[in-house]
Amino acid sequence: MTDRASPPTERVVAILDFLARHPHDRFGLSDLARRVELSKPTCLGILTTLAESDYLIRDTRDKTYRLGPRLISLGHTAQESMRVSPTAREELGRLAAAYGTTAALSAVIDDRITLLELVGPQSSDVGVRVGQSYPFAPPVGLMFVLWDDEALRNWLTKEPTIPLRTDSERLDRVVAECRREGYLVERLTPSGRRLYALMAGMSSTLPQELRALLGEMISDVGERVYLSSEASAAGPGRSKKRHDISVISAPVFDHHRRQAMVMSLQIGRALTDAEIAKRARGLVVSARALTAQLGGRVASPE
Known part of the structure:
Protein backbone atom coordinates (compact mmCIF):
# COMPACT_ATOMS: atom_id res chain seq x y z
CA MET A 1 0.00 0.00 0.00
CA PRO A 69 0.39 24.25 27.91
CA ARG A 70 -0.89 20.97 26.52
CA LEU A 71 2.26 20.70 24.39
CA ILE A 72 4.32 20.62 27.59
CA SER A 73 2.74 17.38 28.77
CA LEU A 74 3.05 15.89 25.30
CA GLY A 75 6.72 16.79 25.19
CA HIS A 76 7.37 15.27 28.60
CA THR A 77 5.54 12.11 27.61
CA ALA A 78 7.57 11.83 24.40
CA GLN A 79 10.81 12.29 26.32
CA GLU A 80 9.84 9.63 28.85
CA SER A 81 9.04 7.21 26.02
CA MET A 82 12.56 7.81 24.72
CA ARG A 83 14.02 7.13 28.17
CA VAL A 84 14.80 10.75 29.01
CA SER A 85 13.89 10.51 32.68
CA PRO A 86 14.05 13.31 35.27
CA THR A 87 17.23 11.72 36.63
CA ALA A 88 18.76 11.91 33.16
CA ARG A 89 17.99 15.61 32.98
CA GLU A 90 19.51 16.06 36.44
CA GLU A 91 22.70 14.36 35.26
CA LEU A 92 22.86 16.65 32.23
CA GLY A 93 22.29 19.62 34.52
CA ARG A 94 25.19 18.68 36.79
CA LEU A 95 27.46 18.22 33.79
CA ALA A 96 26.42 21.54 32.22
CA ALA A 97 26.92 23.40 35.51
CA ALA A 98 30.36 21.88 36.09
CA TYR A 99 31.72 23.18 32.78
CA GLY A 100 29.48 26.17 32.06
CA THR A 101 28.26 24.83 28.74
CA THR A 102 25.40 22.86 27.21
CA ALA A 103 25.04 19.12 27.76
CA ALA A 104 22.94 17.05 25.37
CA LEU A 105 21.42 13.61 25.06
CA SER A 106 20.67 12.09 21.67
CA ALA A 107 19.81 8.74 20.11
CA VAL A 108 19.13 7.05 16.78
CA ILE A 109 15.35 6.79 16.38
CA ASP A 110 13.77 5.36 13.24
CA ASP A 111 17.16 5.50 11.56
CA ARG A 112 17.62 9.21 12.27
CA ILE A 113 19.77 10.92 14.86
CA THR A 114 17.41 12.80 17.16
CA LEU A 115 18.24 15.30 19.90
CA LEU A 116 16.33 14.21 23.01
CA GLU A 117 17.37 16.78 25.59
CA LEU A 118 19.47 19.93 26.03
CA VAL A 119 20.48 21.46 29.36
CA GLY A 120 22.72 24.50 29.64
CA PRO A 121 23.08 28.17 30.55
CA GLN A 122 20.11 30.33 29.54
CA SER A 123 22.38 32.59 27.54
CA SER A 124 23.83 29.74 25.47
CA ASP A 125 22.60 29.03 21.95
CA VAL A 126 24.18 26.00 20.33
CA GLY A 127 22.10 26.35 17.18
CA VAL A 128 20.03 23.19 17.70
CA ARG A 129 16.81 22.35 19.53
CA VAL A 130 15.24 19.33 21.15
CA GLY A 131 13.55 17.14 18.56
CA GLN A 132 15.85 18.17 15.74
CA SER A 133 17.02 15.23 13.64
CA TYR A 134 19.71 14.36 11.11
CA PRO A 135 20.32 11.58 8.59
CA PHE A 136 22.08 8.63 10.20
CA ALA A 137 24.60 7.79 7.50
CA PRO A 138 28.32 8.48 6.96
CA PRO A 139 29.87 10.90 7.72
CA VAL A 140 27.21 11.80 10.33
CA GLY A 141 26.74 9.46 13.27
CA LEU A 142 30.14 7.93 14.07
CA MET A 143 29.66 8.61 17.80
CA PHE A 144 26.58 6.35 17.78
CA VAL A 145 28.38 3.24 16.51
CA LEU A 146 31.96 3.50 17.79
CA TRP A 147 31.45 1.08 20.67
CA ASP A 148 29.58 -1.62 18.74
CA ASP A 149 31.25 -3.66 15.99
CA GLU A 150 28.02 -4.76 14.34
CA ALA A 151 26.51 -1.27 14.44
CA LEU A 152 29.74 0.20 13.03
CA ARG A 153 29.78 -2.27 10.13
CA ASN A 154 26.12 -1.61 9.33
CA TRP A 155 26.62 2.15 9.47
CA LEU A 156 29.61 2.03 7.13
CA THR A 157 27.60 0.04 4.58
CA LYS A 158 24.86 2.69 4.46
CA GLU A 159 24.76 4.89 1.40
CA PRO A 160 26.69 7.99 2.50
CA THR A 161 24.96 11.34 2.52
CA ILE A 162 27.94 12.72 0.57
CA PRO A 163 30.69 11.15 -1.56
CA LEU A 164 33.30 9.82 0.86
CA ARG A 165 36.71 8.29 1.02
CA THR A 166 37.55 6.19 4.07
CA ASP A 167 41.05 5.97 5.48
CA SER A 168 40.67 2.51 7.01
CA GLU A 169 43.91 2.71 8.96
CA ARG A 170 42.96 5.99 10.62
CA LEU A 171 39.38 4.85 11.26
CA ASP A 172 40.72 1.73 12.99
CA ARG A 173 42.94 3.97 15.12
CA VAL A 174 39.99 6.22 15.97
CA VAL A 175 37.84 3.24 16.98
CA ALA A 176 40.56 1.64 19.11
CA GLU A 177 41.48 4.82 20.97
CA CYS A 178 37.90 6.00 21.55
CA ARG A 179 36.96 2.61 22.95
CA ARG A 180 39.99 2.61 25.21
CA GLU A 181 39.39 6.16 26.46
CA GLY A 182 35.60 5.92 26.56
CA TYR A 183 34.84 9.10 24.62
CA LEU A 184 35.04 10.81 21.22
CA VAL A 185 36.34 14.35 20.66
CA GLU A 186 35.27 16.13 17.49
CA ARG A 187 37.27 19.07 16.20
CA LEU A 188 35.59 22.37 15.46
CA THR A 189 36.02 23.28 11.80
CA PRO A 190 34.19 25.69 9.50
CA SER A 191 32.92 22.69 7.52
CA GLY A 192 31.66 21.04 10.66
CA ARG A 193 29.66 24.09 11.67
CA ARG A 194 28.01 24.21 8.27
CA LEU A 195 27.42 20.47 7.98
CA TYR A 196 24.84 20.13 10.76
CA ALA A 197 23.15 23.41 9.88
CA LEU A 198 22.63 22.21 6.32
CA MET A 199 21.55 18.69 7.21
CA ALA A 200 19.15 19.42 10.07
CA GLY A 201 15.77 17.93 9.28
CA MET A 202 16.81 16.75 5.83
CA SER A 203 16.32 13.25 4.52
CA SER A 204 19.32 11.07 3.72
CA THR A 205 18.55 11.55 0.03
CA LEU A 206 20.05 14.96 -0.61
CA PRO A 207 19.87 17.04 -3.79
CA GLN A 208 22.91 16.51 -5.99
CA GLU A 209 23.98 20.13 -5.62
CA LEU A 210 24.02 19.84 -1.82
CA ARG A 211 25.83 16.50 -1.95
CA ALA A 212 28.54 18.13 -4.04
CA LEU A 213 28.86 21.05 -1.63
CA LEU A 214 29.07 18.78 1.41
CA GLY A 215 31.57 16.61 -0.43
CA GLU A 216 33.89 19.60 -0.59
CA MET A 217 33.50 20.13 3.15
CA ILE A 218 34.04 16.65 4.55
CA SER A 219 35.37 13.65 2.64
CA ASP A 220 36.66 11.29 5.33
CA VAL A 221 34.71 9.64 8.14
CA GLY A 222 37.32 10.18 10.82
CA GLU A 223 39.09 13.31 9.68
CA ARG A 224 37.57 15.63 12.31
CA VAL A 225 38.34 13.39 15.29
CA TYR A 226 40.87 14.62 17.85
CA LEU A 227 43.06 11.84 19.27
CA SER A 228 45.11 12.43 22.41
CA SER A 229 47.77 10.02 21.12
CA GLU A 230 48.35 12.23 18.09
CA ALA A 231 48.56 15.29 20.33
CA SER A 232 51.13 13.49 22.50
CA ALA A 233 53.24 12.72 19.46
CA ALA A 234 53.51 16.44 18.71
CA GLY A 235 56.43 16.67 21.13
CA PRO A 236 57.56 19.41 23.58
CA GLY A 237 55.25 22.35 24.13
CA ARG A 238 52.12 20.40 23.28
CA SER A 239 50.57 21.01 26.71
CA LYS A 240 50.18 24.72 25.85
CA LYS A 241 48.82 24.14 22.38
CA ARG A 242 45.10 24.72 22.01
CA HIS A 243 42.74 22.77 19.78
CA ASP A 244 39.44 24.02 18.38
CA ILE A 245 36.90 21.53 19.71
CA SER A 246 33.26 21.20 18.68
CA VAL A 247 31.87 18.48 20.94
CA ILE A 248 32.93 15.69 23.27
CA SER A 249 30.67 12.62 23.34
CA ALA A 250 30.41 9.45 25.41
CA PRO A 251 28.13 6.41 25.02
CA VAL A 252 25.22 5.37 27.21
CA PHE A 253 24.63 1.59 27.17
CA ASP A 254 21.61 -0.65 27.66
CA HIS A 255 21.48 -3.94 29.57
CA HIS A 256 22.79 -5.79 26.49
CA ARG A 257 25.93 -3.58 26.54
CA ARG A 258 24.77 -2.00 23.29
CA GLN A 259 24.83 1.74 22.69
CA ALA A 260 21.44 3.21 23.53
CA MET A 261 22.20 6.93 23.52
CA VAL A 262 25.03 9.45 23.39
CA MET A 263 25.72 12.12 26.01
CA SER A 264 27.62 15.14 24.74
CA LEU A 265 29.25 18.33 25.94
CA GLN A 266 29.05 21.23 23.51
CA ILE A 267 32.41 23.01 23.49
CA GLY A 268 32.72 25.38 20.53
CA ARG A 269 36.11 26.85 21.46
CA ALA A 270 39.81 26.13 21.81
CA LEU A 271 41.03 23.92 24.68
CA THR A 272 44.40 22.55 25.77
CA ASP A 273 44.99 18.80 25.94
CA ALA A 274 44.55 18.92 29.72
CA GLU A 275 41.27 20.83 29.45
CA ILE A 276 39.96 18.35 26.90
CA ALA A 277 40.90 15.41 29.13
CA LYS A 278 39.26 16.99 32.20
CA ARG A 279 35.95 17.54 30.43
CA ALA A 280 36.06 14.14 28.81
CA ARG A 281 36.57 12.43 32.17
CA GLY A 282 33.64 14.32 33.67
CA LEU A 283 31.47 13.41 30.71
CA VAL A 284 32.35 9.71 30.97
CA VAL A 285 31.41 9.72 34.66
CA SER A 286 28.00 11.23 33.83
CA ALA A 287 27.41 8.87 30.89
CA ARG A 288 28.20 5.86 33.09
CA ALA A 289 25.93 7.17 35.82
CA LEU A 290 23.09 7.39 33.29
CA THR A 291 23.93 3.88 32.04
CA ALA A 292 23.55 2.62 35.62
CA GLN A 293 20.25 4.50 36.07
CA LEU A 294 18.91 2.74 32.96
CA GLY A 295 20.02 -0.66 34.22
CA GLY A 296 22.64 -0.84 31.50
CA ARG A 297 26.15 -2.25 31.49
CA VAL A 298 29.22 -0.56 30.09
CA ALA A 299 30.78 -2.39 27.15
CA SER A 300 34.34 -3.54 27.77
CA PRO A 301 37.00 -1.93 25.54
CA GLU A 302 38.57 -4.35 23.10
Whole structure:
Protein backbone atom coordinates (compact mmCIF):
# COMPACT_ATOMS: atom_id res chain seq x y z
CA MET A 1 0.00 0.00 0.00
CA THR A 2 1.36 3.40 -0.97
CA ASP A 3 1.76 5.96 1.81
CA ARG A 4 -0.50 8.96 1.33
CA ALA A 5 0.05 12.40 2.80
CA SER A 6 -2.74 14.29 4.53
CA PRO A 7 -2.83 17.96 3.44
CA PRO A 8 -5.06 19.03 6.38
CA THR A 9 -2.63 17.45 8.83
CA GLU A 10 0.30 19.07 7.04
CA ARG A 11 -1.32 22.48 7.62
CA VAL A 12 -1.62 21.83 11.37
CA VAL A 13 2.00 20.68 11.50
CA ALA A 14 3.13 23.77 9.56
CA ILE A 15 1.53 26.08 12.12
CA LEU A 16 2.92 24.22 15.14
CA ASP A 17 6.39 23.99 13.60
CA PHE A 18 6.42 27.69 12.80
CA LEU A 19 5.40 28.67 16.33
CA ALA A 20 7.98 26.25 17.76
CA ARG A 21 10.67 28.08 15.79
CA HIS A 22 9.51 31.36 17.39
CA PRO A 23 8.76 30.34 21.00
CA HIS A 24 9.05 33.86 22.40
CA ASP A 25 6.86 35.58 19.81
CA ARG A 26 3.13 35.96 19.29
CA PHE A 27 1.38 36.18 15.93
CA GLY A 28 -1.96 37.47 14.77
CA LEU A 29 -4.12 35.60 12.29
CA SER A 30 -3.14 37.61 9.21
CA ASP A 31 0.58 37.46 9.97
CA LEU A 32 0.54 33.76 10.79
CA ALA A 33 -1.52 32.86 7.72
CA ARG A 34 0.94 34.73 5.54
CA ARG A 35 3.97 33.14 7.20
CA VAL A 36 2.72 29.57 6.73
CA GLU A 37 1.13 30.30 3.35
CA LEU A 38 -2.46 29.45 4.27
CA SER A 39 -5.70 31.28 3.56
CA LYS A 40 -7.04 33.22 6.54
CA PRO A 41 -10.26 31.14 6.84
CA THR A 42 -8.28 27.86 6.81
CA CYS A 43 -5.71 29.20 9.27
CA LEU A 44 -8.43 30.55 11.58
CA GLY A 45 -10.18 27.18 11.73
CA ILE A 46 -6.98 25.39 12.72
CA LEU A 47 -6.01 28.05 15.26
CA THR A 48 -9.45 27.99 16.87
CA THR A 49 -9.40 24.21 17.29
CA LEU A 50 -5.85 24.18 18.64
CA ALA A 51 -6.62 26.98 21.09
CA GLU A 52 -9.80 25.25 22.32
CA SER A 53 -7.68 22.14 23.03
CA ASP A 54 -4.95 24.16 24.81
CA TYR A 55 -2.33 23.36 22.19
CA LEU A 56 -2.22 27.11 21.59
CA ILE A 57 -3.01 30.13 23.74
CA ARG A 58 -5.00 33.01 22.25
CA ASP A 59 -4.46 36.41 23.84
CA THR A 60 -7.92 38.00 23.91
CA ARG A 61 -6.49 41.52 24.13
CA ASP A 62 -4.37 41.62 20.99
CA LYS A 63 -5.80 38.46 19.35
CA THR A 64 -2.42 36.78 18.95
CA TYR A 65 -1.46 33.13 19.29
CA ARG A 66 1.43 31.26 20.91
CA LEU A 67 2.21 27.70 21.99
CA GLY A 68 -0.03 26.32 24.73
CA PRO A 69 0.39 24.25 27.91
CA ARG A 70 -0.89 20.97 26.52
CA LEU A 71 2.26 20.70 24.39
CA ILE A 72 4.32 20.62 27.59
CA SER A 73 2.74 17.38 28.77
CA LEU A 74 3.05 15.89 25.30
CA GLY A 75 6.72 16.79 25.19
CA HIS A 76 7.37 15.27 28.60
CA THR A 77 5.54 12.11 27.61
CA ALA A 78 7.57 11.83 24.40
CA GLN A 79 10.81 12.29 26.32
CA GLU A 80 9.84 9.63 28.85
CA SER A 81 9.04 7.21 26.02
CA MET A 82 12.56 7.81 24.72
CA ARG A 83 14.02 7.13 28.17
CA VAL A 84 14.80 10.75 29.01
CA SER A 85 13.89 10.51 32.68
CA PRO A 86 14.05 13.31 35.27
CA THR A 87 17.23 11.72 36.63
CA ALA A 88 18.76 11.91 33.16
CA ARG A 89 17.99 15.61 32.98
CA GLU A 90 19.51 16.06 36.44
CA GLU A 91 22.70 14.36 35.26
CA LEU A 92 22.86 16.65 32.23
CA GLY A 93 22.29 19.62 34.52
CA ARG A 94 25.19 18.68 36.79
CA LEU A 95 27.46 18.22 33.79
CA ALA A 96 26.42 21.54 32.22
CA ALA A 97 26.92 23.40 35.51
CA ALA A 98 30.36 21.88 36.09
CA TYR A 99 31.72 23.18 32.78
CA GLY A 100 29.48 26.17 32.06
CA THR A 101 28.26 24.83 28.74
CA THR A 102 25.40 22.86 27.21
CA ALA A 103 25.04 19.12 27.76
CA ALA A 104 22.94 17.05 25.37
CA LEU A 105 21.42 13.61 25.06
CA SER A 106 20.67 12.09 21.67
CA ALA A 107 19.81 8.74 20.11
CA VAL A 108 19.13 7.05 16.78
CA ILE A 109 15.35 6.79 16.38
CA ASP A 110 13.77 5.36 13.24
CA ASP A 111 17.16 5.50 11.56
CA ARG A 112 17.62 9.21 12.27
CA ILE A 113 19.77 10.92 14.86
CA THR A 114 17.41 12.80 17.16
CA LEU A 115 18.24 15.30 19.90
CA LEU A 116 16.33 14.21 23.01
CA GLU A 117 17.37 16.78 25.59
CA LEU A 118 19.47 19.93 26.03
CA VAL A 119 20.48 21.46 29.36
CA GLY A 120 22.72 24.50 29.64
CA PRO A 121 23.08 28.17 30.55
CA GLN A 122 20.11 30.33 29.54
CA SER A 123 22.38 32.59 27.54
CA SER A 124 23.83 29.74 25.47
CA ASP A 125 22.60 29.03 21.95
CA VAL A 126 24.18 26.00 20.33
CA GLY A 127 22.10 26.35 17.18
CA VAL A 128 20.03 23.19 17.70
CA ARG A 129 16.81 22.35 19.53
CA VAL A 130 15.24 19.33 21.15
CA GLY A 131 13.55 17.14 18.56
CA GLN A 132 15.85 18.17 15.74
CA SER A 133 17.02 15.23 13.64
CA TYR A 134 19.71 14.36 11.11
CA PRO A 135 20.32 11.58 8.59
CA PHE A 136 22.08 8.63 10.20
CA ALA A 137 24.60 7.79 7.50
CA PRO A 138 28.32 8.48 6.96
CA PRO A 139 29.87 10.90 7.72
CA VAL A 140 27.21 11.80 10.33
CA GLY A 141 26.74 9.46 13.27
CA LEU A 142 30.14 7.93 14.07
CA MET A 143 29.66 8.61 17.80
CA PHE A 144 26.58 6.35 17.78
CA VAL A 145 28.38 3.24 16.51
CA LEU A 146 31.96 3.50 17.79
CA TRP A 147 31.45 1.08 20.67
CA ASP A 148 29.58 -1.62 18.74
CA ASP A 149 31.25 -3.66 15.99
CA GLU A 150 28.02 -4.76 14.34
CA ALA A 151 26.51 -1.27 14.44
CA LEU A 152 29.74 0.20 13.03
CA ARG A 153 29.78 -2.27 10.13
CA ASN A 154 26.12 -1.61 9.33
CA TRP A 155 26.62 2.15 9.47
CA LEU A 156 29.61 2.03 7.13
CA THR A 157 27.60 0.04 4.58
CA LYS A 158 24.86 2.69 4.46
CA GLU A 159 24.76 4.89 1.40
CA PRO A 160 26.69 7.99 2.50
CA THR A 161 24.96 11.34 2.52
CA ILE A 162 27.94 12.72 0.57
CA PRO A 163 30.69 11.15 -1.56
CA LEU A 164 33.30 9.82 0.86
CA ARG A 165 36.71 8.29 1.02
CA THR A 166 37.55 6.19 4.07
CA ASP A 167 41.05 5.97 5.48
CA SER A 168 40.67 2.51 7.01
CA GLU A 169 43.91 2.71 8.96
CA ARG A 170 42.96 5.99 10.62
CA LEU A 171 39.38 4.85 11.26
CA ASP A 172 40.72 1.73 12.99
CA ARG A 173 42.94 3.97 15.12
CA VAL A 174 39.99 6.22 15.97
CA VAL A 175 37.84 3.24 16.98
CA ALA A 176 40.56 1.64 19.11
CA GLU A 177 41.48 4.82 20.97
CA CYS A 178 37.90 6.00 21.55
CA ARG A 179 36.96 2.61 22.95
CA ARG A 180 39.99 2.61 25.21
CA GLU A 181 39.39 6.16 26.46
CA GLY A 182 35.60 5.92 26.56
CA TYR A 183 34.84 9.10 24.62
CA LEU A 184 35.04 10.81 21.22
CA VAL A 185 36.34 14.35 20.66
CA GLU A 186 35.27 16.13 17.49
CA ARG A 187 37.27 19.07 16.20
CA LEU A 188 35.59 22.37 15.46
CA THR A 189 36.02 23.28 11.80
CA PRO A 190 34.19 25.69 9.50
CA SER A 191 32.92 22.69 7.52
CA GLY A 192 31.66 21.04 10.66
CA ARG A 193 29.66 24.09 11.67
CA ARG A 194 28.01 24.21 8.27
CA LEU A 195 27.42 20.47 7.98
CA TYR A 196 24.84 20.13 10.76
CA ALA A 197 23.15 23.41 9.88
CA LEU A 198 22.63 22.21 6.32
CA MET A 199 21.55 18.69 7.21
CA ALA A 200 19.15 19.42 10.07
CA GLY A 201 15.77 17.93 9.28
CA MET A 202 16.81 16.75 5.83
CA SER A 203 16.32 13.25 4.52
CA SER A 204 19.32 11.07 3.72
CA THR A 205 18.55 11.55 0.03
CA LEU A 206 20.05 14.96 -0.61
CA PRO A 207 19.87 17.04 -3.79
CA GLN A 208 22.91 16.51 -5.99
CA GLU A 209 23.98 20.13 -5.62
CA LEU A 210 24.02 19.84 -1.82
CA ARG A 211 25.83 16.50 -1.95
CA ALA A 212 28.54 18.13 -4.04
CA LEU A 213 28.86 21.05 -1.63
CA LEU A 214 29.07 18.78 1.41
CA GLY A 215 31.57 16.61 -0.43
CA GLU A 216 33.89 19.60 -0.59
CA MET A 217 33.50 20.13 3.15
CA ILE A 218 34.04 16.65 4.55
CA SER A 219 35.37 13.65 2.64
CA ASP A 220 36.66 11.29 5.33
CA VAL A 221 34.71 9.64 8.14
CA GLY A 222 37.32 10.18 10.82
CA GLU A 223 39.09 13.31 9.68
CA ARG A 224 37.57 15.63 12.31
CA VAL A 225 38.34 13.39 15.29
CA TYR A 226 40.87 14.62 17.85
CA LEU A 227 43.06 11.84 19.27
CA SER A 228 45.11 12.43 22.41
CA SER A 229 47.77 10.02 21.12
CA GLU A 230 48.35 12.23 18.09
CA ALA A 231 48.56 15.29 20.33
CA SER A 232 51.13 13.49 22.50
CA ALA A 233 53.24 12.72 19.46
CA ALA A 234 53.51 16.44 18.71
CA GLY A 235 56.43 16.67 21.13
CA PRO A 236 57.56 19.41 23.58
CA GLY A 237 55.25 22.35 24.13
CA ARG A 238 52.12 20.40 23.28
CA SER A 239 50.57 21.01 26.71
CA LYS A 240 50.18 24.72 25.85
CA LYS A 241 48.82 24.14 22.38
CA ARG A 242 45.10 24.72 22.01
CA HIS A 243 42.74 22.77 19.78
CA ASP A 244 39.44 24.02 18.38
CA ILE A 245 36.90 21.53 19.71
CA SER A 246 33.26 21.20 18.68
CA VAL A 247 31.87 18.48 20.94
CA ILE A 248 32.93 15.69 23.27
CA SER A 249 30.67 12.62 23.34
CA ALA A 250 30.41 9.45 25.41
CA PRO A 251 28.13 6.41 25.02
CA VAL A 252 25.22 5.37 27.21
CA PHE A 253 24.63 1.59 27.17
CA ASP A 254 21.61 -0.65 27.66
CA HIS A 255 21.48 -3.94 29.57
CA HIS A 256 22.79 -5.79 26.49
CA ARG A 257 25.93 -3.58 26.54
CA ARG A 258 24.77 -2.00 23.29
CA GLN A 259 24.83 1.74 22.69
CA ALA A 260 21.44 3.21 23.53
CA MET A 261 22.20 6.93 23.52
CA VAL A 262 25.03 9.45 23.39
CA MET A 263 25.72 12.12 26.01
CA SER A 264 27.62 15.14 24.74
CA LEU A 265 29.25 18.33 25.94
CA GLN A 266 29.05 21.23 23.51
CA ILE A 267 32.41 23.01 23.49
CA GLY A 268 32.72 25.38 20.53
CA ARG A 269 36.11 26.85 21.46
CA ALA A 270 39.81 26.13 21.81
CA LEU A 271 41.03 23.92 24.68
CA THR A 272 44.40 22.55 25.77
CA ASP A 273 44.99 18.80 25.94
CA ALA A 274 44.55 18.92 29.72
CA GLU A 275 41.27 20.83 29.45
CA ILE A 276 39.96 18.35 26.90
CA ALA A 277 40.90 15.41 29.13
CA LYS A 278 39.26 16.99 32.20
CA ARG A 279 35.95 17.54 30.43
CA ALA A 280 36.06 14.14 28.81
CA ARG A 281 36.57 12.43 32.17
CA GLY A 282 33.64 14.32 33.67
CA LEU A 283 31.47 13.41 30.71
CA VAL A 284 32.35 9.71 30.97
CA VAL A 285 31.41 9.72 34.66
CA SER A 286 28.00 11.23 33.83
CA ALA A 287 27.41 8.87 30.89
CA ARG A 288 28.20 5.86 33.09
CA ALA A 289 25.93 7.17 35.82
CA LEU A 290 23.09 7.39 33.29
CA THR A 291 23.93 3.88 32.04
CA ALA A 292 23.55 2.62 35.62
CA GLN A 293 20.25 4.50 36.07
CA LEU A 294 18.91 2.74 32.96
CA GLY A 295 20.02 -0.66 34.22
CA GLY A 296 22.64 -0.84 31.50
CA ARG A 297 26.15 -2.25 31.49
CA VAL A 298 29.22 -0.56 30.09
CA ALA A 299 30.78 -2.39 27.15
CA SER A 300 34.34 -3.54 27.77
CA PRO A 301 37.00 -1.93 25.54
CA GLU A 302 38.57 -4.35 23.10
